[in-house]
Amino acid sequence: xxxxxxxxxGSVPTPLMPSRVKSKISSSxxxxxxxxxxxxxxxELFLSSLPDYLxxxxxxxxxxxxxxxxxxxxxxxxxxxxxxxxGNEIMAAKKPVDCHIFFSHFHWDHIQGLxxxxxxxxxxxxxxxYSPVPEFRSILxxxxxxxxxxxxxxxMAAQKEFRVLGGESVAVGGVVISHRSMNHPGxxxxxxxxxxxxxxxYSTDTELREEDFRRTPENRAYFQDADILILDTQxxxxxxxxxxxxxxxSFSLASDFAATWGIKRLVLFHxxxxxxxxxxxxxxxxxxxxxxxLESRGIEVFLxxxxxxxxx
Numbered sequence: 233x234x235x236x237x238x239x240x241x242g243s244v245p246t247p248l249m250p251s252r253v254k255s256k257i258s259s260s261x262x263x264x265x266x267x268x269x270x271x272x273x274x275x276e277l278f279l280s281s282l283p284d285y286l287x288x289x290x291x292x293x294x295x296x297x298x299x300x301x302x303x304x305x306x307x308x309x310x311x312x313x314x315x316x317x318x319g320n321e322i323m324a325a326k327k328p329v330d331c332h333i334f335f336s337h338f339h340w341d342h343i344q345g346l347x348x349x350x351x352x353x354x355x356x357x358x359x360x361x362y363s364p365v366p367e368f369r370s371i372l373x374x375x376x377x378x379x380x381x382x383x384x385x386x387x388m389a390a391q392k393e394f395r396v397l398g399g400e401s402v403a404v405g406g407v408v409i410s411h412r413s414m415n416h417p418g419x420x421x422x423x424x425x426x427x428x429x430x431x432x433x434y435s436t437d438t439e440l441r442e443e444d445f446r447r448t449p450e451n452r453a454y455f456q457d458a459d460i461l462i463l464d465t466q467x468x469x470x471x472x473x474x475x476x477x478x479x480x481x482s483f484s485l486a487s488d489f490a491a492t493w494g495i496k497r498l499v500l501f502h503x504x505x506x507x508x509x510x511x512x513x514x515x516x517x518x519x520x521x522x523x524x525x526l527e528s529r530g531i532e533v534f535l536x537x538x539x540x541x542x543x544x
Contacts, residue, residue, distance in 0.1 A: 233299060233300070233301050233425070233427055233428075233430050233432060233543070233544040234299070234300040234301075234541060234542070234543055234544070235297065235298070235299050235300075235432060235460065235462075235541065235542045235544060236297070236298040236299075236300065236318075236539075236540070236541050237296075237297055237298075237314075237536050237537060237538060237539065237540045237541075238293065238296040238297065238298060238314030238315060238317055238318045238538060239291070239293035239294045239295050239296035239297075239310075239312040239313055239314020239315070239345070239538065240290055240291055240293070240295070240314070240501060240502070240503055240536040240537060240538060241290075241291065241292055241293060241294050241295075241312075241341075241502070241503050241505055242294065242295070242341060242436075242437070242464070242466050242480070242502035242503060242504060242505060243294075243341055243466075243504075243505050244294070244340075244341060244505050245292050245293060245294055245312075245313045245341075245505075246292035246505040247292045248289055248292060252508060252509075256285075256286050256287075256509075259286055260282055260286050260287070263278075263282070264278065283513065284509070284513060284537075285508075285509040285510040285512075285513040286509075288509070288537070289509050289537075289538075290503060290509055290512050290535065290536070290537045290538065291314075291537060291538025291539070293312060293313040293314035293316075293317070293345075293538060294312030294313045294314060294341035294342065294344065294345070295309075295310040295312040295314065295336075295341060295342050295436050295501075295502060296308065296309070296310050296311060296312045296313070296314030296315040296318060296345060297309045297310065297434055297462060298318055299425055299432065299434075301406075301407050301425075301427045302405075302406060302407075302427060302428070303404060303405040303406065303407055303427075304330065305329070305330035305331065305332055305404065305405075306322075306329060306330070306331045306332065307332050307334070307404075307407065307409070307425065308331060308332065308333045308334070309333075309334050309336065309423060309434045309436075310334075310335060310336055310342040310343075310436065311333060311335070311342065311343050311344075311345050311346040311349065312341050312342050312343070312344060312345050313341075313344060313345040313348075314345060314538065315345040315346065315348070315349050316345050316348040316349065316350075317538075318349075319348065319349040319350035319351055319352075320350060322350065322351045323350040323351060323354070328354065328356035328357045328358075329351050329354075329357045329358075330357070330358050331351060331357065331358070331359045331360070332359075332360050332362065332404055333359060333360070333361050333362065334362045334363070334409065334411075334423050335361070335362065335363040335365075335368065335421075336420050336421050336422065336423070336434070336436050336437060337365075337416065337418060337419060337420040337421065337437060338365070338368065338371050338372075339418070339437070342436070342437075343371075343372065343375060344375070346372065346375075346376075347375070347376050347381050347383065351390060352388040352389075352390050352392075353387070353388055353389055353390065354389065354390055355389040355390065355391075356390075357390040357391070358390060358391040358392075358393075359388075359390050359391070359392050359393070360392075360393045360394075360395060361392070361393070361394045361395065362395050362397055362402065362409075363396065363397060363421070364396065364397040364398075364411055364413075364421055365396070365419075366396050368394070368396070369394040372385065373385045397411055406427055406428070407425065407426070407427045408425075408426045408427070409423055409424065409425050409426075410423070410424045410426075410454070411423050411424075412424070412454055414435060414437070414438040414439075415438065415439045415440070415441050415444075415479065416437045416438060416439060416479035416480075417477070417478070417479045420436070420437045420438065420479070422434060422435035422436075422438065423435075424454060424458070430459050430544050431457075431458045431459050431460075432458065432459060432460045432461075432462070432544055433454075433455065433458050433460070433461045433462065433463075434462045435461065435462065435463050435464065436462070436463075436464050436501060436502050437464055437479055437480065437502065438463060438464045438479075438480070438481055439464075439472075439477070439478070439479045439480055439481055440481045440485045440486070440489055444489065445488075445489065445492050451493075455493040455495070456493050456494060457493070457494045457495075457496070458493065458495050458496070459496050459497065459544050460495070460496065460497040460498075460499065460542065460544050461489075461490055461493075461495045461497070461498050461499065462499040462501045462536065463481065463486045463489070463490075463498065463499065463500070463501060464480050464481050464486075464501055464502040465480075465481055465482060465483040465486045465500040465501065465502070465503075465515070465519070466480035466481070466502050466503065466504045467480050467481065467482045467504065468482055468483070468515065469482040469483075469484045469485070471504075472485065480502065483500055483515050483516075483518060483519040483522070484518075484519070484522055486498060486500065486519070487519055487522050487523050487526065487531070487533070488526075490523075490531050491523070491526045491531060495531060496530075496531065496532065497531070497532045497533075497534065497542070497544070498519075498523070498531055498532070498533045498534070499533075499534045499535075499536050499542070500515065500516060500519060500533065500534070500535050500536060501536040502536075503536070512535065513535070516533070516535040519533050520533050
């Protein structure tokens with residue numbers, strides 16, 4: 233199972249502003265010494281030594297995660313602005329595709345990229361949409377009509393199917409996807425993807441509660457020993473307390489949660505739009521330090537970035 237991140241920000245798209253680009257360049261230039269420019273090799277070595285928050289960015293697109301399995305189809309979780317770049321890659325291959333798109337919920341940052349998903353307009357392709365929300369088709373169609381958008385969903389020429397998820401899991405070949413309601417204003421669903429004994433959980437827009445830590449049979453069946461957990465860590469602990477019931481978690485709560493359920497890999501996701509790359513990098517370092525000092529050792533922690541690929 234391979235996981236690719238196309239959009240990792242929460243709430244609204246966050247383009248890298250010119251002032252922050254200039255700040256990155258200025259900070260990088262201040263680090264240069266004479267030995268760093270004597271040759272092409274020296275220059276490349278200098279660039280490779282720069283921290284990620286200077287020489288890279290976590291990205292500004294909103295939630296979209298792709299899971300590639302042994303099946304000849306694509307599993308996509310949420311259609312934030314990151315799905316546009318995913319669509320561009322698919323279209324560049326000039327081949328029809330079979331896509332399965334699962335929606336966590338329908339706040340703007342999780343659906344606003346769908347009208348720009350190129351494969352949806354390819355009549356050779358097939359797209360199956362999934363959600364536990366009974367009226368989700370009308371919700372998606374509602375954002376693609378005047379005055380919100382000039383092109384209606386009917387123009388999407390791909391073969392489209394809308395599947396309302398019930399209480400049972402859904403199987404696509406050898407891949408089984410189950411869902412669970414999480415704590416978020418207006419509701420939100422996480423998804424567990426299982427194939428060949430490997431389990432990945434996608435849980436964006438989640439405010440962890442005390443009952444999520446309880447060792448109930450339901451919690452054990454869903455969370456216990458998952459190979460990877462992609463979890464909302466939008467806030468610091470102080471912000472999570474201050475913004476109680478806003479529907480997001482902190483890196484420290486996420487770390488405790490991963491330790492409670494024996495999660496092997498934790499991915500920090502749904503980054504706060506007001507945070508700079510430096511701030512997000514500091515949260516990642518704090519999370520790594522915190523996990524190292526937990527009694528439950530061995531959890532790998534990753535920072536979700538656009539373009540990140542993880543093999544599970």
